[in-house]
Amino acid sequence: MSYDVIIVGAGPAGATAALFANRMGLNCILLDKAVFPRDKICGDALSGKSVRIMNELGILDEVAKLEGAEINRITFGSPNNKQFDINLLGSKNKDQIKKGFVIPRQIFDNYLFEKANEVTDSRQGFSVKEIILDEDQVVGVRGKSKTGELEEFHAPLILGCDGYNSIVARKLGLYEMDMDNTSVAVRCYYEGVKDLTDQIELHYVKEVNPGYFWLFPAGNGKANIGVGLSKSDMKKERRTLRQIMDEITQSDYFKERFSDAVQLEKPVGWNLPVGSKHRKNHGNGFLLLGDAAGLIDPFTGEGIGNAMVSGKYAMEIAAKSKVSGDYSESALAEYDALLWGEIGKELKTSTKLQSMARSQFLLNFVINRAARNEEVQHIISGMLLNEIPKDELGGPLFYLKILFL
Numbered sequence: 001m002s003y004d005v006i007i008v009g010a011g012p013a014g015a016t017a018a019l020f021a022n023r024m025g026l027n028c029i030l031l032d033k034a035v036f037p038r039d040k041i042c043g044d045a046l047s048g049k050s051v052r053i054m055n056e057l058g059i060l061d062e063v064a065k066l067e068g069a070e071i072n073r074i075t076f077g078s079p080n081n082k083q084f085d086i087n088l089l090g091s092k093n094k095d096q097i098k099k100g101f102v103i104p105r106q107i108f109d110n111y112l113f114e115k116a117n118e119v120t121d122s123r124q125g126f127s128v129k130e131i132i133l134d135e136d137q138v139v140g141v142r143g144k145s146k147t148g149e150l151e152e153f154h155a156p157l158i159l160g161c162d163g164y165n166s167i168v169a170r171k172l173g174l175y176e177m178d179m180d181n182t183s184v185a186v187r188c189y190y191e192g193v194k195d196l197t198d199q200i201e202l203h204y205v206k207e208v209n210p211g212y213f214w215l216f217p218a219g220n221g222k223a224n225i226g227v228g229l230s231k232s233d234m235k236k237e238r239r240t241l242r243q244i245m246d247e248i249t250q251s252d253y254f255k256e257r258f259s260d261a262v263q264l265e266k267p268v269g270w271n272l273p274v275g276s277k278h279r280k281n282h283g284n285g286f287l288l289l290g291d292a293a294g295l296i297d298p299f300t301g302e303g304i305g306n307a308m309v310s311g312k313y314a315m316e317i318a319a320k321s322k323v324s325g326d327y328s329e330s331a332l333a334e335y336d337a338l339l340w341g342e343i344g345k346e347l348k349t350s351t352k353l354q355s356m357a358r359s360q361f362l363l364n365f366v367i368n369r370a371a372r373n374e375e376v377q378h379i380i381s382g383m384l385l386n387e388i389p390k391d392e393l394g395g396p397l398f399y400l401k402i403l404f405l
């Protein structure tokens with residue numbers, strides 16, 4: 001069967017791409033090896049960028065009604081247990097949507113998939129196994145359906161939206177297991193964690209430095225709790241991530257909040273390919289999106305927003321290529337330029353912040369200043385909410401500025 005575009009993977013990158021494809025009049029098929037609803041190990045937080053893309057797609061009001069929690073604040077905590085909040089409602093940026101969400105991926109991804117399925121062909125339970133090449137040009141995929149039959153689909157453009165383990169990236173020689181630019185994290189749903197209201201919390205705690213611990217309300221009295229660090233740091237650890245999580249939840253600072261808490265599952269882990277490295281994401285007849293392209297924010301661990309942004313740009317380029325008939329690597333390079341033109345600066349800043357987060361001294365210094373001084377809070381909030389240029393964040397000038405405020 002022949003299409004304009006084959007989308008491999010129906011997570012946020014693939015489903016968003018399908019929704020933009022429909023707007024551009026492109027004929028697509030969306031393939032996923034899973035059958036929805038399916039779980040995806042994640043913190044489930046949808047902030048700024050994801051919300052903006054959902055608004056652009058006209059689905060934000062429906063998403064807001066899904067089971068989960070609405071978020072109005074982001075709390076940052078330091079190794080010496082000081083904390084400060086960024087209030088999304090206080091943003092002066094009129095274009096900023098002043099809320100975020102935590103929606104379990106089982107629910108959110110199923111919603112996005114169903115939405116995409118209304119406007120595009122799709123196959124669930126279809127696992128892509130091979131890439132079909134015509135000389136050095138990708139022209140299709142071959143895979144196995146739920147019933148075990150081998151099937152082929154053909155298109156001049158294939159989108160690899162198939163996550164961290166991307167078969168598309170592997171088969172085309174772009175998959176790299178890069179310890180320094182990949183993090184690993186565990187998630188566990190809990191019930192009964194205290195003091196979770198409308199805030200997501202990221203704590204840079206001493207029990208996992210460098211690394212972070214998150215507490216997110218997930219709706220209906222549930223919480224999404226997790227801990228993550230870089231793979232190269234994990235390699236040096238003698239503890240497992242589950243042990244680290246237990247240490248943090250039983251620490252003097254957090255144990256009261258977990259005194260009545262019950263784990264709803266065994267903590268489960270997965271990898272996060274982070275955008276501290278600009279990986280190659282295109283070639284003759286194909287593009288890589290979302291986690292397959294390694295677009296996760298290295299400081300916050302958020303990847304859904306950038307996955308959705310990559311879906312949008314991929315379809316802009318797909319529409320152009322359909323007109324020109326040019327699907328060569330050089331024509332598709334514009335995807336990389338558009339995508340990294342939007343997210344590159346931010347990922348650079350987050351990489352700087354990730355380096356800062358390796359130093360307990362600097363984390364304590366910045367978060368303690370912000371906890372005590374409103375002006376410092378405004379500067380950091382403004383930078384993180386894109387109201388003040390972020391370039392200085394995490395650089396020497398930034399530390400000097402907040403020292404003298």
Ligand SMILES: Cc1cc2nc3c(=O)[nH]c(=O)nc-3n(C[C@H](O)[C@H](O)[C@H](O)COP(=O)(O)OP(=O)(O)OC[C@H]3O[C@@H](n4cnc5c(N)ncnc54)[C@H](O)[C@@H]3O)c2cc1C
Pocket residue numbers: 008009010011012013014031032033034040041042043044045046047126127128129161162163164166167185186187226269270271272289290291292296301302303304305307
């Ligand atoms: C522990 C953890 C916590 C995180 N917390 C957050 C957070 O709070 N907020 C946030 O924004 N991001 C978070 N992230 C990152 C986020 O989960 C990813 O960035 C996001 O899921 C990327 O979306 P994607 O569509 O690129 O890939 P995925 O969501 O991984 O989707 C890939 C899809 O491809 C399908 N697939 C794979 N192989 C094949 C194949 N061979 N054939 C067909 N289909 C295939 C899979 O079934 C899947 O549905 C977290 C990640 C982890 C690991």
